[in-house]
Amino acid sequence: MSDTIFALATAPGRSAVAVVRVSGPGSGKVVEAITGKKLKARKASLRTLCDVAGGVIDEALVLWFEGPASYTGEDAAEFHIHGGPAVIESLTDALLALGLRPADPGEFTRRAFERGKLDLAQAEGVADLIDAQTKAQAKQALAQLGGALSERHEAWRSRLIEALALLEANVDFPDEDLPSDLADKASPPLKALIADLDAAVLEGDRGRLVREGFRIALIGAPNAGKSSLLNALAGRDAAIVTDIAGTTRDVVEVPMDIAGYRALLADTAGIRASDDPIEQEGVRRARAWAEDADLRLWVIDGSASGEAWREAMDLTKPTDIPILAKADLPIGADGEAAAGALPVSAATGEGMLALREAIEGKIIAALAGSEFPAVTRARHAALLKDALSHLTRALVALRQSPELAAEDVRLAARALGRVTGRIDPEDVLDQVFAKFCIGK
Ligand SMILES: Nc1nc2c(ncn2[C@@H]2O[C@H](COP(=O)(O)OP(=O)(O)O)[C@@H](O)[C@H]2O)c(=O)[nH]1
Ligand SMILES: [Mg+2]
Structure with missing residues (x-):
């Protein structure tokens, strides 16, 4: 089970309002300890915030989210406090005293990813939106966050799974019964996919630029x-x-x-x-x-x-x-x-x-382009190329061995699946989330 984390979600320094967010199983207790009572979920409540010794921290709006209906999918809360460094420090001290841990960079989004609130490409969209400095960057990031990049890759993946089903159905046939038209049936969809992926790699620079x-x-x-x-x-x-x-x-x-x-x-x-x-x-x-x-x-x-x-x-x-x-x-x-x-x-x-x-x-x-690019980072381009090389091999293997062809199609599907991160190893996830800012 995960622990309960907190972080300043707004930029440090002096501001009208600063937002401190909390996520994890202890969030409900924390809200109760600091505001003095249970709050209505998803409603803004104006409360006096106090530390464990009863010292007043601030007069602030507090939002309480009951999981899974929150950004992270966990129980979570937001404190909208006055944005002075001393107020932020007092709340931070109070949260530490309650046993909360300061969040790592990107940890809130990583939790959202782990609870299936968004996939890896969407999480990258979150980071890109925060880093966006121009309207075009923001527009692209927002679309990626909305699933535009994931949809393209998932559509290719489901075409691959269809081709795979065709191949696997034939793997079980004894040699003499092997339908001779298998290659004729399976190669057009594979060829069409190769052409589509090729085109996506070729225009791959657009999204990245x-x-x-x-x-x-x-x-x-x-x-x-x-x-x-x-x-x-x-x-x-x-x-x-x-x-x-x-x-x-x-x-x-x-x-x-x-x-x-x-x-x-x-x-x-x-x-x-x-x-x-x-x-x-x-x-x-x-x-x-x-x-x-x-x-x-x-x-x-x-x-x-x-x-x-x-x-x-x-x-x-x-x-x-x-x-x-x-x-x-x-x-x-x-x-x-x-x-x-x-x-x-x-x-x-x-x-x-x-x-x-x-x-x-x-x-x-x-x-500029009408369709959302299939690649906005080097990570996506590498996976697309990986999928392409497996597909090219599958096409060759098709005439000799449906087993080998099926294995390559499976590997290609796996590469495409990694774009949305469903099957990515820990260290890849660590790399992606480490580049986030703290509090997101
Ligand atoms: N008359 C005129 N002189 C220019 C113009 N652009 C640059 N210069 C002059 O050309 C010299 C070299 O300019 P600079 O911009 O440093 O060239 P760089 O070495 O290519 O970077 C300087 O004395 C500039 O004042 C221009 O449009 N008109
Ligand atoms: Mg010069």
Whole structure:
């Protein structure tokens, strides 16, 4: 049986109201001890809270939930106290004196999971919703919490179970009676599933990028105007701008909300050969960041000549946005050579709107979708790929041995089942819940 836990569910510090939640079999006794009487379940009651010695802690709203009709599924309570540090401390002391244990991170949600109130993918949705900084992140997290991700995986799993039933029905036949059309019957549904899972893995980045943020790198030669563009896009002086080539060394990352999506815009060192070990390291970091980025803004100084921009060319991909910077200055040979790039001036603001729109267009094209993504974390992608490899093997085994094919289909179903966590080992659960905040 579980013990009774408590935690501050709101952010620590000074606030109008702070919520302390309690969950576990001792919750009813705790409410009685602190408020002096039994409360009506699921009704807000205004009570004077007192510690064991009778000292007044606060005048507060208390909510009492009788399990299983609570977030955790256990008996639980919430104290909505005044949000001052001293009041919080007094209540904490009183709960400790009553023998309660401070909750571990995510322990309330883990209890909810263990009592079947939500599955693992939904629990991840809870954590994502708390971490969400943009509307798109929140929308995705809320849908996942509502079961959108679980439903997709469960639908695939039930198709697998159907295929499995077909195979298992035939396993018991003696060899000579084995229906020759088994492979003909079982392979179309397996093939259809493989195609669906393949498609889900392929578009797998969409959900993950919404959740983790879309990474945009500014790259180009030294002095091209990258740092000036970062500052103009961010609306503040995040990076140092000078006319000295090689000023930027560290990668300067600025989190941004673009069209409701979370993005991380990075300014990087100008790409050039250098003898200075510090600059060399800066260039190495610039390359690494740019290679991993989801979009590169390739900045070319349109007023220059000398083809310094060609140094960064190997980093660009066809979907990147080429920018002709310093469009307010007379055009030089480099500008002529880079015709077709978007003319922009950080100094006058010319072209900035078009640049913002171009970036928004790229983000929306990469992240927007009508269906809920099948993958929002690396964990889901790994399980999908696992299921796919078993299915591919099952398809091959089908013609030789229905037993072997059935075993692989079973393993594929197991992998998909792990997305909702029904059959996950303790250590996997520990990992997922450890990333939660305390009080959730
Ligand atoms: N006229 C003009 N000068 C610019 C513009 N953007 C940057 N510069 C100048 O170009 C030099 C290098 O700019 P910076 O942003 O540090 O380039 P970075 O090395 O690519 O980061 C600085 O002297 C800036 O003032 C622009 O749009 N117009
Ligand atoms: Mg710079």
